[in-house]
């Protein structure tokens with residue numbers, strides 16, 4: 001079974017695009033690489049204490065289960081993710 005490409009990503013925080021596999025369809029065991037635009041953490045995210053990102057992938061009318069990741073403010077600072085300083089607007 002194959003799924004016709006393109007593979008598209010629905011993401012609640014950013015936009016992502018997938019590189020084509022080359023032959024126009026997603027074959028069994030095949031992988032495509034999808035790249036997202038960096039999401040810049042906002043002052044509101046820091047105030048909330050975390051930011052959660054949810055995304056799904058779709059191809060040929062089929063959609064994946066949602067994949068969700070939550071990053072907490074403590075880890076945002078620890079790991080040096082970019083953050084918006086709420087004092088600097």
Ligand SMILES: [Ca+2]
Nearest residue numbers: 021023025027
């Ligand atoms: Ca392919």
Ligand SMILES: [Ca+2]
Nearest residue numbers: 002023025027
């Ligand atoms: Ca193929």
